[in-house]
Amino acid sequence: MSRKLLLCALVLGPAIAAEPPQVPYPDGYRQWTHVKSMVIEEGHALAGAFGGIHHIYANARAMQGYRNLADGKGEFPDGAVIVFDLLEAVRGGHAQQEGPRKVVGVMVKDRRRWAATGGWGFEGFKGDSKTERVVGRDAASACFACHAPQKAQDYTFSRWRP
């Protein structure tokens, strides 16, 4: 191996072998735009993972993405961040109130960084923690497998509710 090639391998090797970059905690998302909400109850196929009341929040670039979808342009710009904020649903008195936070799910769009999962990085932060990650290196199986069939909507499920 030539010196140049060896140097190249030493420099690039770790980068090639590296994990996909981490998805940052979405600081300030509670002030972002509230896109829509849904309640998932016992008996629903997703109740184990997503039972409770969840809200979808979008930063400004993700809001542009929802508008692009509606206009048939069909893609979110890089920098779009969508948050899936899941709270326990506390039933009682013929009502459902918001309980403790279960998980903060995050999708971040960057076509270069997360090319292997449709251009989206996925992560989940447990409860109110900003550091306890519940997805990590399992994004492809834990998240993208369910999102992949949504390719025509840039791998997202939610739509802007006016």
Next chain:
Amino acid sequence: MSRKLLLCALVLGPAIAAEPPQVPYPDGYRQWTHVKSMVIEEGHALAGAFGGIHHIYANARAMQGYRNLADGKGEFPDGAVIVFDLLEAVRGGHAQQEGPRKVVGVMVKDRRRWAATGGWGFEGFKGDSKTERVVGRDAASACFACHAPQKAQDYTFSRWRP
């Protein structure tokens, strides 16, 4: 009656007899901060008026008001606007999805304009209409009667859910 007094009566008379000023439609509230949500179901005492899923939105001054309450300062500043956005809850498949909008309830703080109802103007806009008012001159009985016991929280029910 002196000329001065007559003039005074002519000028001030209509103002004294006037209805409370109208509460404006809260344009752009869907981009305001989402404070909290709740589902009210059949059997709840308020199901007739407020059954469904509702979201509370706050403009920047109302957000200051929630912080004031949390800090024990106990009041919303004039200009605070709180929106109660009520949607039908569509049940099915062990889930509740958001359906058509039922009403957009609004509280606007202005201690001078709405002194008779705790410093708050109240209105409701039917469905997606920005002009069809469902409260009008009935604010004292239709809205404030239920809010009055909440005086210690400046007549509001909602609290910021972090």
